[in-house]
Amino acid sequence: MSVKVIIPTPLRVYAGKKDAVEVEAGTVGEALSGLTSQYAELRRHLYTEDGKLRSFVNVYLNDEDIRFLQKEQTPLGANDVISIVPSIAGGTSLGCICS
Amino acid sequence: MEFEMSIKASPRELDAIRGHAARDYPNECCGILLGREVDRAKEVSEAVPLKNLRTEPDKAQAVLPLEAPGRESERNRFLIDPLEQLKVEKDARARGLDVVGYYHSHPDHPARPSNYDRDHAWPWYSYLIISVERGKAGELLSWTLSEDRSRFDPESLEVRKPSSAA
Numbered sequence: 001m002s003v004k005v006i007i008p009t010p011l012r013v014y015a016g017k018k019d020a021v022e023v024e025a026g027t028v029g030e031a032l033s034g035l036t037s038q039y040a041e042l043r044r045h046l047y048t049e050d051g052k053l054r055s056f057v058n059v060y061l062n063d064e065d066i067r068f069l070q071k072e073q074t075p076l077g078a079n080d081v082i083s084i085v086p087s088i089a090g091g092t093s094l095g096c097i098c099s
Numbered sequence: 100m101e102f103e104m105s106i107k108a109s110p111r112e113l114d115a116i117r118g119h120a121a122r123d124y125p126n127e128c129c130g131i132l133l134g135r136e137v138d139r140a141k142e143v144s145e146a147v148p149l150k151n152l153r154t155e156p157d158k159a160q161a162v163l164p165l166e167a168p169g170r171e172s173e174r175n176r177f178l179i180d181p182l183e184q185l186k187v188e189k190d191a192r193a194r195g196l197d198v199v200g201y202y203h204s205h206p207d208h209p210a211r212p213s214n215y216d217r218d219h220a221w222p223w224y225s226y227l228i229i230s231v232e233r234g235k236a237g238e239l240l241s242w243t244l245s246e247d248r249s250r251f252d253p254e255s256l257e258v259r260k261p262s263s264a265a
Contacts, residue, residue: 008188009197010223019192055163056219058181065181085185086221087163091127091176092205093213 006083014041029072058085105255106225108143117236120204124234127177132200133191141199152178200225210238212251220244
């Protein structure tokens with residue numbers, strides 16, 4: 001079925017500048033692989049080299065984190081919306097790497 | 100030069116960030132910057148304060164584990180709750196606004212990005228960092244991640260006049 005994947009602002013440049021992409025898929029994993037086959041550059045931002053979702057990338061199906069559902073095997077229903085939510089974290093340390 | 104941009108915010112938003120940073124001292128505070136990209140400038144129309152999830156260590160560890168929890172806490176780390184982030188983002192989208200960046204404070208440290216900031220940063224976003232010295236808000240600077248992720252570059256932060264629309 002067709003689901004919508006919401007693309008966060010920093011990744012839109014790799015997704016044809018779109019804020020959302022419709023893909024045909026039965027599971028969350030299929031939707032993400034459909035998305036990255038359409039927009040190959042997105043792949044390295046979402047997955048590690050060994051094909052795992054990056055830990056700084058949160059994927060939500062509607063309002064649920066897929067880590068607490070069936071991860072990438074989570075089945076999709078009609079009108080589901082997948083959101084890619086970048087982890088936002090930071091803090092102080094001793095070193096400064098600014099230019 | 101794809102990412103060379105500037106950021107504009109009104110005194111009202113910047114004062115809200117200063118107030119939040121001072122209020123949450125000695126903890127790190129964090130929030131989201133909503134606005135629009137206009138002519139290669141990110142125009143901030145709202146700075147929305149969010150909870151630092153590191154104040155709830157168990158929840159935070161499940162989202163993004165710390166490597167050295169003994170030395171890391173809400174005093175020197177922040178993490179935004181992704182669900183809260185998603186909700187603010189959805190609400191913004193419905194009003195025609197985008198997430199243009201984030202802000203956080205550095206209690207008793209300069210307003211300069213750390214290696215930890217860089218390791219967790221995303222391109223394009225503006226990262227506003229505010230220094231808080233002994234509870235008093237200090238320098239406020241904006242940074243963006245370089246395309247090769249090797250460093251942060253300073254970003255021009257322009258204070259614009261508040262719009263006449265209330």
